[in-house]
Amino acid sequence: xxxxxxxxxxxxxxxPVAAMQAGLRPVTGGPFDSAALLGRPVLVLFLCPxxxxxxxxxxxxxxxxxxxxxxxxxxxxxxxxxxSHPQDGPAGxxxxxxxxxxxxxxxQDPEQNVARVFQAACTPDPFLFxxxxxxxxxxxxxxxxxxxxxxCHGRDxxxxxxxxxxxxxxxxxxxxxxxxxxxxxxS
Numbered sequence: 001x002x003x004x005x006x007x008x009x010x011x012x013x014x015x016p017v018a019a020m021q022a023g024l025r026p027v028t029g030g031p032f033d034s035a036a037l038l039g040r041p042v043l044v045l046f047l048c049p050x051x052x053x054x055x056x057x058x059x060x061x062x063x064x065x066x067x068x069x070x071x072x073x074x075x076x077x078x079x080x081x082x083x084s085h086p087q088d089g090p091a092g093x094x095x096x097x098x099x100x101x102x103x104x105x106x107x108q109d110p111e112q113n114v115a116r117v118f119q120a121a122c123t124p125d126p127f128l129f130x131x132x133x134x135x136x137x138x139x140x141x142x143x144x145x146x147x148x149x150x151x152c153h154g155r156d157x158x159x160x161x162x163x164x165x166x167x168x169x170x171x172x173x174x175x176x177x178x179x180x181x182x183x184x185x186x187s
């Protein structure tokens with residue numbers, strides 16, 4: 001594991017729908033459906049089954065999914081190389097989604113093109129787009145970390161979501177996510 005911070009993609013960046021349609025393969029929760037995203041915020045989460053930072057936030061992601069009740073779209077993406085990390089392939093992703101009771105689409109990015117477009121750097125790496133699908137928040141779920149004795153509550157991400165849903169500006173500052181580096185294919 002290489003501890004990595006998110007790249008902090010510029011706010012206002014549009015949701016890369018074309019890259020997502022071309023590059024993502026369904027594992028659980030159905031295929032990527034851009035039509036289903038219209039008019040609602042979209043939260044794209046770069047995840048994987050093996051990362052201790054993702055394991056730390058799994059319960060909060062399940063709570064968040066349940067609390068949102070369809071007010072926003074959640075999409076999980078796993079971009080890790082399955083050559084170096086076979087546990088992050090479709091079988092591992094499906095097992096993780098089932099164990100966590102995730103119903104949101106959890107999609108594989110086998111060529112890692114979607115991760116490159118997002119400039120995703122770590123897992124977890126959240127990107128929250130507003131209802132017009134412009135990046136409004138990118139950064140940590142909250143300040144908790146694996147092994148620090150603090151449970152994940154998602155305070156930072158939840159504040160950003162609440163602001164979007166209530167038509168308010170997203171709170172500042174936005175702090176980078178911290179996690180395991182994305183496992184890139186050997187070049």
